[in-house]
Amino acid sequence: MIRDTGxxxxxxxxxxxxxxxxxxxxxxxxxxxxxxxxFATRWLGTWLPLGYTTRWYVAAWNEFQLDDVLIVxxxxxxxxxxxxxxxxxxxxxxxxxRDFPGKRAIMLVFLLPLLVPPIxxxxxxxxxxxxxxxxGTFWGVVLxxxxxxxxxxxxxxxxxxxxxxxxxxxxxxxxxxxxxxxxVRVLLPILLPGMxxxxxxxxxxxxxxxxxTFLTAGPTSQTLVVALYYAxxxxxxxxxxxxxxxxxxxxxxxxxWLVIALRFVNPTQIxxxxxxxxxx
Amino acid sequence: xxxxxxxxxxxxxxIEEALPLRIKLAARGxxxxxxxxxxxxxxxxxxxxxxxxYGLWLSFQPKDGGAALSNYVRFFSDPFLYETIGTTLxxxxxxxxxxxxxxxxxxMRVRLMRRQRILTxxxxxxxxxxxxxxxxxxxxxxxxxxxxxRSLMWLGVIxxxxxxxxxxxxxxxxxxxxxxxxxxxxxxxxxxxIDPALEQAGAVHGASARSRxxxxxxPLILPGLAITFCLSFVQAFAVFPSAVLxxxxxxxxxxISIAAYQAAFExxxxxxxxxxxxxxxxxxxxxxxxxxxxxxxxxxxxxxxTKG
Numbered sequence: 001m002i003r004d005t006g007x008x009x010x011x012x013x014x015x016x017x018x019x020x021x022x023x024x025x026x027x028x029x030x031x032x033x034x035x036x037x038x039f040a041t042r043w044l045g046t047w048l049p050l051g052y053t054t055r056w057y058v059a060a061w062n063e064f065q066l067d068d069v070l071i072v073x074x075x076x077x078x079x080x081x082x083x084x085x086x087x088x089x090x091x092x093x094x095x096x097x098r099d100f101p102g103k104r105a106i107m108l109v110f111l112l113p114l115l116v117p118p119i120x121x122x123x124x125x126x127x128x129x130x131x132x133x134x135x136g137t138f139w140g141v142v143l144x145x146x147x148x149x150x151x152x153x154x155x156x157x158x159x160x161x162x163x164x165x166x167x168x169x170x171x172x173x174x175x176x177x178x179x180x181x182x183x184v185r186v187l188l189p190i191l192l193p194g195m196x197x198x199x200x201x202x203x204x205x206x207x208x209x210x211x212x213t214f215l216t217a218g219p220t221s222q223t224l225v226v227a228l229y230y231a232x233x234x235x236x237x238x239x240x241x242x243x244x245x246x247x248x249x250x251x252x253x254x255x256x257w258l259v260i261a262l263r264f265v266n267p268t269q270i271x272x273x274x275x276x277x278x279x280x
Numbered sequence: 281x282x283x284x285x286x287x288x289x290x291x292x293x294x295i296e297e298a299l300p301l302r303i304k305l306a307a308r309g310x311x312x313x314x315x316x317x318x319x320x321x322x323x324x325x326x327x328x329x330x331x332x333x334y335g336l337w338l339s340f341q342p343k344d345g346g347a348a349l350s351n352y353v354r355f356f357s358d359p360f361l362y363e364t365i366g367t368t369l370x371x372x373x374x375x376x377x378x379x380x381x382x383x384x385x386x387x388m389r390v391r392l393m394r395r396q397r398i399l400t401x402x403x404x405x406x407x408x409x410x411x412x413x414x415x416x417x418x419x420x421x422x423x424x425x426x427x428x429x430r431s432l433m434w435l436g437v438i439x440x441x442x443x444x445x446x447x448x449x450x451x452x453x454x455x456x457x458x459x460x461x462x463x464x465x466x467x468x469x470x471x472x473x474i475d476p477a478l479e480q481a482g483a484v485h486g487a488s489a490r491s492r493x494x495x496x497x498x499p500l501i502l503p504g505l506a507i508t509f510c511l512s513f514v515q516a517f518a519v520f521p522s523a524v525l526x527x528x529x530x531x532x533x534x535x536i537s538i539a540a541y542q543a544a545f546e547x548x549x550x551x552x553x554x555x556x557x558x559x560x561x562x563x564x565x566x567x568x569x570x571x572x573x574x575x576x577x578x579x580x581x582x583x584x585x586t587k588g
Contacts, residue, residue: 009489016389019382024402027457029427030417031405037420045425091320093313100309106321113328115511116561117518119537121328123557124335127550147327150320179312208410210521215541229412232419232525240420247416251409258408267400268465 031251038244060245063238064227070253073223075138076213077206080145085199087146088153089191095154096161110151118148118211126215136218144212149202156201156269160194193264200261201269207254224250339555351555361556364536365563371448371523371535372516375455379463379512380505387468388493400468403461414454415525419445422453445526451533454522463512470504471497499579506575510568517564536560 038056040049060066091110095103113121125144126135134140172186210225217226228250231243305311340348347353355361390396406414422428424441432438444450474497482492520537527533540560544553 012385013389016385020386020399023382023460026421026428027402027406030414030421030457033421033427034413034417047427047430087320087323090316094315094317098309098311098314100314106317109321109324109329113324115514117514117564119518119520119540120557120561120564121332123540123544123553124338125327125331127338127544127554128331128334130550143327146323150323154320204408208408210410210412211518214521215545225410225412228416229521229525232412232416235419243416244420247413250413254408254410255405258404262401267397267404268469 034244034247034251037241038248040241043241056239056241056245057249059239060242060249063242064231064246066224066227066246066249068220069222069224069227072138072221073207073253076141076145076221076223077203079142080149080206081199081203083142084146084149084153084202085195088150088198089157089195091150092154092157093161093187096158097166110154113147113151114155118209119215121147122212122215125212129216135216136221138221140216140218141213141221141223144216145206145209147212148209149206152202152205153198156198157191157194160198161191164190197261197265197269200257200264204254204257204261207257224253335554336558338551339558341551343549343551351552352559354552355555355559361539364534364539365559367533368517368519368535368537369563371451371455371519371533372513375452375459375516376463376509376513379456379460380467380509382460383464383467383508384471384501384505387464387471388497390468391472396468400465403464405461406458407461411454411458411519411521412525414457415522418450418454418457418522418526422450447528448532450526451519451523451535454526455516455519458522459512459516462515463508466508466511467501467505470501470508473504474500502578503575503580506571506578510571513567514564517567518560536563 036049037043039052039054041051041053043049095107122144125147129135129140129144134143168186168190169182172182177186207223208225210229213223214226214229217223222230228243228246231238231246235243302311339351342348342350390399393399420426422444424443428444429438429441433441444453478496478500479492482496487495518537519535520541523529523533523535523538527535529538536556537560540553540556543549543556
């Protein structure tokens with residue numbers, strides 16, 4: 001690579017790294033403030049709290065009924081992951097292997113939910129779910145979360161399936177494999193790494209998906225992030241430390257899955273969904 | 281596509297009807313495998329396309345009767361409602377531009393790094409944690425007794441604490457924290473796509489770093505930056521949880537999504553809420569269409585150098 005050695009180039013380089021450092025410092029400062037506060041006995045007007053305790057975690061766990069909330073969260077998230085994984089991979093297979101009239105229109109339908117922000121389509125969608133009597137229920141929340149996740153799986157899986165040689169399937173056919181056997185014995189083992197990556201990304205995104213769950217959840221179908229929102233919204237009712245203890249629990253839940261996901265995917269894949277967009 | 285020769289042969293032989301429909305469809309790419317797209321497609325139609333069209337229809341059916349357009353007339357005649365567009369733009373546009381202006385030079389530098397993964401992992405944190413957690417964290421961190429104000433006072437930059445929460449700046453800060461990594465990672469993927477040989481050629485011919493950037497790199501990444509701008513703007517325009525938790529949702533940060541939410545879930549006027557959601561979509565679409573129209577004027581070709 002080209003290296004500039006002039007003074008202005010050096011200053012420029014320092015300025016860029018300083019900007020990056022300031023950003024990361026503030027990011028970690030924010031996270032550390034939440035963690036510190038969740039362990040604080042009393043923290044007013046000083047750099048650090050006067051003492052440390054873990055009782056806020058017990059308090060938060062009981063006050064916010066976190067055992068129920070966590071069970072609901074994982075039920076919702078895993079249902080969403082399985083359903084969107086199944087439907088998404090099937091659709092991606094068809095779109096990767098066949099060229100048919102109307103394919104561009106179908107691709108557009110899959111692209112739109114990823115480009116339009118959830119709150120924009122969430123309100124009409126929640127209205128429809130309320131009219132159908134599904135909003136406020138477990139399945140209403142699952143259905144709402146399928147809207148961004150199915151297209152996400154489709155767009156992640158299409159390039160993955162396209163790189164698999166179709167002659168492998170042809171060979172299986174020649175040797176007399178039925179469609180079911182072809183799927184289970186040939187395609188599934190090849191597709192598994194890609195599916196795993198796509199489903200982990202869906203999992204991380206669904207745990208953090210606030211808007212759609214917020215608009216469709218009822219009292220018994222809240223996920224952790226929605227419960228956290230209500231706790232912060234009604235701050236003052238409860239001790240700030242107890243809210244932050246809940247925030248730390250939420251962070252741990254999210255980060256555990258993020259660390260697992262990062263073993264299989266590149267961090268940029270979590271946000272860089274625009275790359276699949278047609279280049280024109 | 282094999283459909284043309286097949287049709288030709290069939291027509292010539294005069295046996296077109298004799299070919300089973302299944303084979304004719306298969307020749308056009310429609311067979312059992314193609315049908316696998318249907319479950320996912322129908323799910324999106326039922327949960328995304330239909331609600332959107334239903335919302336559009338509903339927005340023309342005012343709750344208390346009246347003319348079809350009365351929701352839209354009400355929106356644009358009530359300052360409490362129409363001013364939300366300006367409020368949202370005043371938050372979303374500066375944030376998007378600042379994010380983009382920061383992302384480009386940092387991405388230019390990071391692309392030279394060998395260990396990008398550590399940095400990208402750190403930056404993906406706020407995106408993964410989501411806006412609600414960032415809002416809760418910043419409430420404490422940026423608060424009058426928070427570490428941010430304390431550090432600035434300790435450094436002597438400010439005399440007393442600056443109010444950074446429950447106002448415009450709190451929302452801006454939260455959008456910077458969650459929006460910058462998003463913008464940066466998209467920008468980085470465009471910047472790393474450029475063949476380094478192009479810049480080296482420029483350097484060989486004596487171009488300075490500045491002119492290499494403005495004459496070679498920038499024209500190549502501008503189309504990508506236009507897309508990045510659109511995606512980042514649309515995200516920022518839809519700001520919701522942090523505008524409520526970290527802003528002043530009754531006044532300076534009463535963004536359009538709050539107006540839509542209140543109409544739907546506080547006044548139970550789904551018709552007006554749908555109208556506001558449609559207006560929100562239209563504003564986003566208008567800005568994106570304008571940027572993409574400008575993008576058509578730019579160079580959009582290969583960013584890899586040619587061989588030889």
